[in-house]
Amino acid sequence: xxxxxxxxxxxxxxxxxxxxxxxxxxxxxxxxxxxxxxxxxxxxxxxxxxxxxxxxxxxxxxxxxxxxxxxxxxxxxxxxxxxxxxxxxxxxxxxxxxxxxxxxxxxxxxxxxxxxxxxxxxxxxxxxxxxxxxxxxxxxxxxxxxxxxxxxxxxxxxxxxxxxxxxxxxxxxxxxxxxxxxxxxxxxxxxxxxxxxxxxxxxxxxxxxxxxxxxxxxxxxxxxxxxxxxxxxxxxxxxxxxxxxxxxxxxxxxxxxxxxxxxxxxxxxxxxxxxxxxxxxxxxxxxxxxx
Amino acid sequence: xxxxxxxxxxxxxxxxxxxxxxxxxxxxxxxxxxxxxxxxxxxxxxxxxxxxxxxxxxxxxxxxxxxxxxxxxxxxxxxxxxxxxxxxxxxxxxxxxxxxxxxxxxxxxxxxxxxxxxxxxxxxxxxxxxxxxxxxxxxxxxxxxxxxxxxxxxxxxxxxxxxxxxxxxxxxxxxxxxxxxxxxxxxxxxxxxxxxxxxxxxxxxxxxxxxxxxxxxxxxxxxxxxxxxxxxxxxxxxxxxxxxxxxxxxxxxxxxxxxxxxxxxxxxxxxxxxxxxxxxxxxxxxxxxxx
Numbered sequence: 001x002x003x004x005x006x007x008x009x010x011x012x013x014x015x016x017x018x019x020x021x022x023x024x025x026x027x028x029x030x031x032x033x034x035x036x037x038x039x040x041x042x043x044x045x046x047x048x049x050x051x052x053x054x055x056x057x058x059x060x061x062x063x064x065x066x067x068x069x070x071x072x073x074x075x076x077x078x079x080x081x082x083x084x085x086x087x088x089x090x091x092x093x094x095x096x097x098x099x100x101x102x103x104x105x106x107x108x109x110x111x112x113x114x115x116x117x118x119x120x121x122x123x124x125x126x127x128x129x130x131x132x133x134x135x136x137x138x139x140x141x142x143x144x145x146x147x148x149x150x151x152x153x154x155x156x157x158x159x160x161x162x163x164x165x166x167x168x169x170x171x172x173x174x175x176x177x178x179x180x181x182x183x184x185x186x187x188x189x190x191x192x193x194x195x196x197x198x199x200x201x202x203x204x205x206x207x208x209x210x211x212x213x214x215x216x217x218x219x220x221x222x223x224x225x226x227x228x229x230x231x232x233x234x235x236x237x238x239x240x241x242x243x244x245x246x247x248x249x250x251x252x253x254x255x256x257x258x259x260x261x262x263x264x265x266x267x268x269x270x271x272x273x274x275x276x277x278x279x280x281x282x283x284x285x286x287x288x289x290x291x
Numbered sequence: 292x293x294x295x296x297x298x299x300x301x302x303x304x305x306x307x308x309x310x311x312x313x314x315x316x317x318x319x320x321x322x323x324x325x326x327x328x329x330x331x332x333x334x335x336x337x338x339x340x341x342x343x344x345x346x347x348x349x350x351x352x353x354x355x356x357x358x359x360x361x362x363x364x365x366x367x368x369x370x371x372x373x374x375x376x377x378x379x380x381x382x383x384x385x386x387x388x389x390x391x392x393x394x395x396x397x398x399x400x401x402x403x404x405x406x407x408x409x410x411x412x413x414x415x416x417x418x419x420x421x422x423x424x425x426x427x428x429x430x431x432x433x434x435x436x437x438x439x440x441x442x443x444x445x446x447x448x449x450x451x452x453x454x455x456x457x458x459x460x461x462x463x464x465x466x467x468x469x470x471x472x473x474x475x476x477x478x479x480x481x482x483x484x485x486x487x488x489x490x491x492x493x494x495x496x497x498x499x500x501x502x503x504x505x506x507x508x509x510x511x512x513x514x515x516x517x518x519x520x521x522x523x524x525x526x527x528x529x530x531x532x533x534x535x536x537x538x539x540x541x542x543x544x545x546x547x548x549x550x551x552x553x554x555x556x557x558x559x560x561x562x563x564x565x566x567x568x569x570x571x572x573x574x575x576x577x578x579x580x581x582x
Contacts (some may be wrong), residue, residue: 121554235570279526282494
């Protein structure tokens with residue numbers, strides 16, 4: 001296990017569990033910014049592992065215990081249900097290694113290791129980047145710069161862990177945002193999880209119509225594509241996110257259905273002024289998107 | 292009034308009413324493909340007219356009667372409620388000119404001129420392109436190629452009108468799709484109008500939350516931006532579209548709310564298999580978006 005060279009923003013060896021879109025993209029960033037000397041993929045027998053090795057995302061594949069033994073930093077980039085199961089086992093194997101995750105939910109994970117003797121070696125983290133694709137082939141270079149990287153409750157982790165991770169993230173060029181796990185999960189429900197539900201539901205709405213109208217999609221425009229793009233996202237990633245963030249997602253989903261009902265009501269009652277007000281209000285999103 | 296040179300895919304003079312995003316973009320296409328010799332903007336006293344002249348979208352501005360008198364082809368690119376009012380008046384001024392519109396709804400417009408003696412000089416049309424922006428400054432060059440151009444019920448127009456328009460559209464590089472006005476309005480409700488409603492409602496959902504959570508948008512990701520982008524679209528364009536396509540939009544909105552309720556129910560009942568099925572089904576949208 002190499003010494004962590006904080007001053008040079010280098011970690012010697014990084015072990016990554018989960019070599020898909022996010023794990024792969026993060027590995028590329030560690031390489032591109034010369035942060036990691038070596039990247040080990042943790043072998044658990046998934047097809048993505050050989051692909052990641054072939055793509056040069058990792059230098060070698062090793063079983064978990066061996067990989068963690070050689071690592072300075074362990075990155076968990078697996079679906080959030082797997083992460084909750086595996087993080088306690090990873091921490092069981094940790095001596096002085098640092099561990100971060102990349103998951104889209106935080107509360108359940110933080111609870112899962114609340115009493116663990118090595119809890120302080122773990123820093124809950126979440127890079128705010130993704131695409132609707134998955135697998136190591138979907139991993140991309142140079143896409144994380146300028147994106148947000150959330151660190152949760154850093155006071156519950158050892159200072160050397162948070163300091164090292166902060167240096168790495170700054171070197172990659174991401175903006176660090178701090179919040180606790182509960183705030184994270186509420187925010188994400190609003191600015192990410194609900195977008196996925198509306199996309200999934202919109203796709204299903206139109207696919208339902210396609211059963212009667214063969215050529216309904218011939219006219220699909222860029223506006224339509226924009227709103228259903230996220231419906232390509234896979235259930236393996238998203239069901240566990242919705243499971244773990246159920247209460248927050250239900251809150252925002254209820255609010256969203258009630259907002260849609262206002263549109264429905266304005267149409268049914270032919271209340272065009274109300275409809276104009278609803279659209280006018282939604283236009284305030286410009287100040288957010290254009291800033 | 293110049294002779295229409297069908298063989299060379301040229302029209303002499305084009306008069307355009309409505310010099311915003313769509314009118315401007317279409318004017319650029321007519322110029323870029325050397326289809327029009329002259330483009331006259333019809334002056335009705337809107338601020339966009341002077342801008343369009345300054346931007347070179349039109350060669351001159353003339354009052355409606357004079358402009359139509361000089362034109363071979365008249366293009367109406369105004370909000371659909373204005374179009375319904377103005378098309379009969381335009382046809383009143385028409386001798387042998389050709390008239391097309393660019394509106395997002397068709398049934399109401401077709402009904403509005405059903406008995407007009409010059410009805411056959413009019414061809415209902417709809418280019419399937421747009422952005423969330425508006426005004427002549429938002430008009431773009433070289434964006435219509437490969438996009439769909441819908442022509443409705445061409446059998447109700449004089450053959451020289453549809454033939455000339457078809458040649459122009461092919462020259463621009465758009466794909467022509469034929470359907471009647473009723474089919475158009477159903478299709479558009481599914482592949483365009485509902486996307487706008489979901490975006491407007493999603494923006495309102497999150498803006499509502501912002502009232503309690505100051506920094507809710509700090510984490511907004513590209514996925515969120517993608518699903519709310521259309522919420523920048525203006526009420527002046529969209530309220531009239533929803534007014535004219537009320538029944539179809541309500542049908543699809545009701546279906547969409549019921550699809551969202553399935554997500555809600557799967558979360559409330561923690562029926563994760565059902566949730567996975569819903570997402571899995573929505574993934575079928577891939578075959579549409581990627582083709």
